[in-house]
Amino acid sequence: MRAEKSPPAIELRRVTKRFTTDSGAPYTALRDLDLTVDEGEFCAVVGPTGCGKSTTLTLVSGLERPSAGSVAVHGRPVDGITPGVGFMFQTDAILPWKSVVDNVSAGPRFRGVPKKEALESARDWIRRVGLAGFEDRFPHQLSGGMRKRVALAQNLINEPRVILMDEPFSALDVQTRAKMSDELLALWDLTRPAVVFVTHDLEEAIALADTVVVLTAGPAATIKARFRVDLPRPRVVQEIRFDPRFLDIYHQIWDALRTEVDIAYSQSTRLDDDRRAS
Template sequence: MPATTPSGAPPAIALRGVTKQFATEDGTPYTALRDLDITVRPGEFCAVVGPTGCGKSTTLTLVSGLDRPSAGSVEVHGKPVTSIAPGVAFMFQTDAILPWKTVLDNVSAGPRFRGAPKRKAFDDARDWIRRVGLSGFEGRYPHQLSGGMRKRVALAQNLINEPEILLMDEPFSALDVQTRAKMSGELLGLWELTRPAVVFVTHDLEEAIALADSVVVLTAGPAATVKARFAIDLPRPRVVQEIRFEPEFVDLYHEIWEALRAEVDVAYSQTTQLTGTEER
């Protein structure tokens, strides 16, 4: 029987005993994840942190249905994920907006694909374009936008479909520090409108704490698994640029960094040993 939340509903996302292996060039298996257990409640904002190569992005592909686990189970709202899961949106690290379409066409593409009449799709798209602060840019093409503006388009493109689950793979990593903080604040404001369950992958621990209700720390790969999970009991609504200075934030940062630092050290040691072996 699937686990349930305190309200009696199943978790929005449940990964239980998940192992994922890939075949290498010489045919031997590489274990990216092993015995991974993560649950996310409906409406919860969960951030996942860990060193490079620990399987954070792989975890998102398993939840989305873009890939299947080698062992264990992945469920969305209590149902096994056997294909691309309905009600799930995926925001990638690189822009997934269509370069040959205008902002309006990009944002309205989801509703139109789902059968919405053109006028309604355009009206809803204009509303979301306004919400992300791009009114007046409906006719622009992606190459005419800044990096931060393209991320706003991607947010509108995902949220217009009112997903129950939003998967985000380091979506702001390519932005400068100021724009990244601004986009994080805008994300929280937009998330509050519909409260999808979010799994947000990031290398930035400050970003994770500022955004999330919980932070999951993964161990270094290969065979990464959950090392620890921390509840982020900071009040909402939050101002991302300001909450980092609160004493409670600083205490959480030190606590989580103690768990994360050892894994970063392990991952760094593995890469330096590999480099040294290759040089010999």
């Protein structure tokens, strides 16, 4: 007897999302977007500014509802905050009045895990992200890279089956960003959750992902193309960029992305000209 195939980790079908602007005019961020992310898949989403990359994440998380279409996580329709989903924002969400260990243990304690067990698990994850010895420090005593490690531990301690990441390393310097990317891949490999990673950096997308999705320029953005990244794992981010196959994939994706970047730039300059004229 044939085993029934399990549903994908994330599935968006013909999703449209409209907003009302400050002026009261409607704005369509996404239109008829179809996106599937399988269990254990690392999917990077790239596209020009304003194409709805972050909006896609908020729809999966349940922070926003689609205007049309459907969103499902592990086969269940998203009708509120989605359980089993971690969300790492561009600006870290660690609490400034709590120590590192209290920040990392907050999730399990909120879910009812006894304090002693939650603190033990937090210390283990703090060690895994390379912050052993910093358990009692407060966020203002940490560097930007250390704060990102705390944010990673905050998410991973809850053992999410899906992780949404909205340009989480964009504020870091180049060297720290590469180091954080390597640490992310090593930690992701422990449990292999499905990941949707939004970035403006095409090299970062290819170095991390199994799949790179290109969105069209907004408004009414949708998926233009999807590319499989067939580079071997495990990967070292700084080294994989020298692989000839990396360059081949980069050129393929850039050919699809470049037109959308040009369209978005043309739209933004036209808007600037219109504002000056008025």
